[in-house]
């Protein structure tokens with residue numbers, strides 16, 4: 001039969017046959033996807049990739065340390081405490097969804113009272129009488145606190161659009177593009193100026209910025225009001241009410257997601273990613289990424305169609321080399337900020353904080369303003385991850401205090417902060433980006449099919465941001481694989497989706 005076809009037609013068919021795989025090559029599902037890093041970014045990426053690509057693809061998650069990454073607990077006298085990412089905002093919908101989906105629970109959280117210390121005295125102290133706290137706020141800062149709440153809510157409203165875009169499967173190919181789709185030029189502008197400048201322009205007083213905004217930046221990002229306006233706003237939302245955490249430790253979300261995604265965990269350090277040509281069984285060639293890693297059973301390599309980098313590529317701590325990529329991955333500056341969390345079981349030295357009569361001291365959290373002589377960023381009573389309440393009630397009684405500082409505390413400094421103490425535990429982090437403005441976020445697409453989730457940390461570093469980046473990258477990689485270009489970088493999505501309803 002076949003030989004009956006005229007030769008030219010045969011040739012045409014043959015060329016169509018050869019050409020077809022080029023055009024539709026990527027229509028076949030990918031075989032294997034690698035995720036480097038099993039923090040909240042990598043594990044939520046595994047979860048979203050499984051949702052998108054279905055049950056047949058193989059997902060490997062590489063982890064050189066412990067699942068959870070910067071979500072980790074520390075053992076102090078037999079009980080576990082959050083040592084890294086600790087609190088979650090009530091409107092962090094991905095995190096909320098994970099907890100529900102994984103059957104985890106959230107203990108009741110009872111906040112204590114806090115004060116703001118400037119190195120010499122308290123510039124503000126909460127009262128156990130709510131109305132007195134409100135009057136004090138009005139007295140000190142006029143309407144600034146109220147306006148700040150409204151201002152942060154306005155930003156949050158726009159930020160929340162991300163959930164609608166993502167539930168409709170839309171993806172963005174850059175962090176700036178994502179932010180622009182949420183809040184337009186205003187959001188991009190916030191990346192370009194400090195939270196101090198942003199709030200000054202919005203009419204907030206310098207006193208309020210120094211005494212309320214700066215302490216919030218110090219406790220959440222260990223930095224000053226010079227961090228960008230967007231992460232600044234995230235930080236202000238992060239001192240609001242209704243904050244929660246996961247019973248047993250936030251890291252349980254990561255182990256849960258890994259399990260739910262049916263991904264394979266590979267314990268080992270990824271050393272390099274290299275692009276390689278492979279010939280296909282059906283003829284022709286295909287480009288794959290070879291991931292080389294060092295595991296407990298020695299060095300090994302595996303080939304992948306898609307690679308997700310779910311860990312910061314910073315110069316201080318970089319272990320991954322990229323080979324044979326054309327175009328090569330551009331240099332981007334990426335310095336991470338050190339933060340030390342020190343856990344002390346002891347009695348706080350109220351006279352250190354200017355209290356003449358220590359029996360009057362009732363605070364369980366102290367924020368600080370910018371003052372070079374201060375060697376701490378904040379100090380506060382913490383409860384174990386199993387059991388949130390009990391210890392916040394009487395802070396003067398011996399409690400577990402968590403101290404944040406830039407440098408490790410010396411013995412002398414600890415004896416100044418505490419009138420007596422039993423034990424000290426310390427955890428040093430390369431915690432989050434060292435923010436400066438203006439700053440471009442690193443690319444999300446590092447190479448054809450290599451995606452960099454932690455680009456988003458340069459807009460703001462938080463658990464929910466990593467989860468948003470993970471879902472975006474899962475959608476982006478899916479649409480690019482199957483050529484659904486109309487699902488990427490759509491303009492005016494907010495308007496489009498409004499009319500769709």
Ligand SMILES: Cc1cc2nc3c(=O)[nH]c(=O)nc-3n(C[C@H](O)[C@H](O)[C@H](O)COP(=O)(O)OP(=O)(O)OC[C@H]3O[C@@H](n4cnc5c(N)ncnc54)[C@H](O)[C@@H]3O)c2cc1C
Pocket residue numbers: 036037038039040041042062063064065066067068069070071083084085086087088268269270271310311312319320339341429430431432454461462463464466
């Ligand atoms: C002290 C502190 C307090 C914080 N407080 C909060 C908070 O209250 N609320 C909040 O939302 N966020 C908070 N954050 C930020 C939040 O913890 C992070 O934004 C988030 O956990 C980052 O997750 P990730 O998965 O992107 O990165 P990571 O958690 O850093 O995960 C990356 C993983 O990759 C692994 N890895 C790296 N290189 C390799 C390699 N070559 N091969 C294999 N594996 C590798 C690492 O071991 C790590 O486990 C805090 C962070 C710190 C440090």
Ligand SMILES: *[C@@H]1O[C@H](CO)[C@@H](O)[C@H](O)[C@H]1NC(C)=O
Pocket residue numbers: 185188189192438439
């Ligand atoms: C942000 O700053 C960069 C670098 O200075 C500049 O190129 C860009 O135009 C600025 N963007 C906005 C929206 O101001």
Ligand SMILES: *[C@@H]1O[C@H](CO)[C@@H](O)[C@H](O)[C@H]1NC(C)=O
Pocket residue numbers: 271294295
């Ligand atoms: C691989 O791991 C082994 C043992 O953990 C270590 O001795 C070796 O130096 C590592 N190799 C590389 C290239 O990192």
Ligand SMILES: *[C@@H]1O[C@H](CO)[C@@H](O)[C@H](O)[C@H]1NC(C)=O
Pocket residue numbers: 349351352353415416417418419420
């Ligand atoms: C407490 O703080 C005061 C004031 O800084 C200091 O003089 C004292 O040595 C500290 N330690 C104790 C145990 O009181």
